[in-house]
Amino acid sequence: MASKCNEILRQVQTVIIGKDEILAKVLMAILSGGHILLEDVPGVGKTTLALAFAKTLGIHSKRMQFTSDSMPSDVIGFSVYDKAGGALAYKPGAAMTNLLLADEINRTSSKTQSALLEVMEEGHITLDGVTRPVPQPFIVIATQNPVGSAGTQVLPPAQLDRFMIRLTVGYPDFESQVNILRDRQTANPLDTLRPVTNAAELTAMKRQTDEIFVADSIYEYITRLAQASRSHPAIQLGLSPRAALAVCRMAKARAFVMGRDYVVPEDVSYVFPEVGSHRLLLSSKARLAERSAADLLAEILEKTAAPVSGSSGRGSRR
Secondary structure, eight states, rough: OOOHHHHHHHHHHSSTTTTTHHHHHHHHHHHHTTOOOEEETSSHHHHHHHHHHHHHOOEEEEEEEEEEOOHHHHHHEEEETTTTTEEEEEETTTTSSSEEEEGGGSOOOOHHHHHHHHHHHSEEEEETTTEEOOOSEEEEHHHEBBBBBBTOOOOOHHHHHSEEEEEEEOOOOHHHHHHHHHTTTTTOGGGGOOOOOOHHHHHHHHHHTOOOOOOOHHHHHHHHHHHHHHTTTTEEEEOOOOHHHHHHHHHHHHHHHHBBBBOHHHHHHHHHHHHGGGEEEEEEEHHHHHOOOHHHHHHHHHOOOOOOOOGGGGOOOO
């Protein structure tokens, strides 16, 4: 399955140029059953990235543009009276799909965000006392503009915690920008993408990711990292047990993408910043000193002893 992962990434890389590490981490989050938050300024390819993955994975997708007047029913659906049948009929909302692109999620109301929250966490929709499961796999790729942009609001910590990772796409480098300009003169690269997998195969890949072996030394390493964040003087609220579980799941996904059936310490350190940065609450002193969550997590990684790589593996998968 490692070759399948490589083919997925190769396809998406034809559309999103010069962001290979970002694309790899998005795929890892998908394989670990998590949701992705893309935060950046407009126009750097956040929406295009989500659409490229939807087409390459061969799964059903929907896009919802969140605005100040978006309603919970737009997300979960609504019931209308069917005169012919004499009963209420359910009309699905945007969340009834495999991959939901939630565009500019921080522009909508808290009520609408809460409707999405249940679907993300529970994997089902409850309406009029009836619970309906969403299709599997179910992935949310949400985009948001930086806080402070006109019309935006801060996502509450409870909702941020539902995202497996938060990524910043960033501007392309000089060569990538030239290639983007050249490639989009006569055609849209999204139109050239072909499905590499499908919903059933992606679900099987997720099951294989779950079965990746994790040694006790890796569990202890993740626990030391989490505890270091909780006791750090510049951090008011450190990583929760849910966050530690997310680090473990992402590390297993990285091992899967790399073609191993076991996790090594480098898998943990590779995913730790993106899993943890949006879950930290910094102290007022740290904010005044303009210290970032990424800087603090890098410091924790540097000061926390990692196990010896050779003691955490048990073979390789081809």
